[in-house]
Amino acid sequence: GLARQAPLFHAYLRWRIGYLAKVCEGREIRVPGGREQVETALQEPATALILLVDAPAAKPRGSFLRVREHQLSVDPGGLGLVVAAGASAAFFSMVWDEAAGRRVIEVSDAGILPSREEALERVEAMLGEALDRHSAQWQLWQTALPVLSEAD
Numbered sequence: 001g002l003a004r005q006a007p008l009f010h011a012y013l014r015w016r017i018g019y020l021a022k023v024c025e026g027r028e029i030r031v032p033g034g035r036e037q038v039e040t041a042l043q044e045p046a047t048a049l050i051l052l053v054d055a056p057a058a059k060p061r062g063s064f065l066r067v068r069e070h071q072l073s074v075d076p077g078g079l080g081l082v083v084a085a086g087a088s089a090a091f092f093s094m095v096w097d098e099a100a101g102r103r104v105i106e107v108s109d110a111g112i113l114p115s116r117e118e119a120l121e122r123v124e125a126m127l128g129e130a131l132d133r134h135s136a137q138w139q140l141w142q143t144a145l146p147v148l149s150e151a152d
Contacts, residue, residue, distance in 0.1 A: 038078055042085040050092075051078040065124045068131065079119045089113050091122060093130040106130075 003010045021028050029037040029049075041047050064071040082089050090110040097104040108126065113119040 035077065035081070038081050039085075042081060042087050049078075049082075051082070063120060065120065065127060067127065074120075076116050076120055079113070079123075080116045083113045083116050083119060086112055089119070091126045093126060093134075095130070095134045 029041070038049065041049055060073045063074050063076045065074055066072075088110045089112070091108040092105055094103050094105045096102075108122075113122075
């Protein structure tokens with residue numbers, strides 16, 4: 001697996017997951033299995049959920065994001081819960097800004113998502129734009145071959 005093919009990258013990913021758990025103070029929601037926690041969090045005032053929609057699905061679910069000429073199988077369950085709750089949502093990407101010497105978060109305007117399909121289309125558009133501007137910074141290139149399939 002990745003641990004043998006890219007041990008430093010694998011160690012970095014493990015460190016990053018641990019760091020996120022620390023930052024979230026134990027309130028992170030892991031998937032699969034976090035549906036009830038997401039539903040509860042959507043009802044809490046002053047709560048912001050961060051969903052990683054471009055993470056590959058553990059198993060194909062029939063939903064895809066177009067990545068260049070390929071497809072990435074994703075699990076849009078979290079987006080479906082956001083749509084059903086009528087919650088406000090924004091999309092973001094984070095890139096390294098060489099001139100500033102730090103990471104920069106780019107956030108879209110917030111709004112209510114009318115459907116899961118439209119939400120996926122917005123994610124796909126934002127991902128495409130981010131890849132056009134910062135292709136080398138997308139973290140899934142290391143695992144692209146196992147998770148991407150040819151687009152129709």
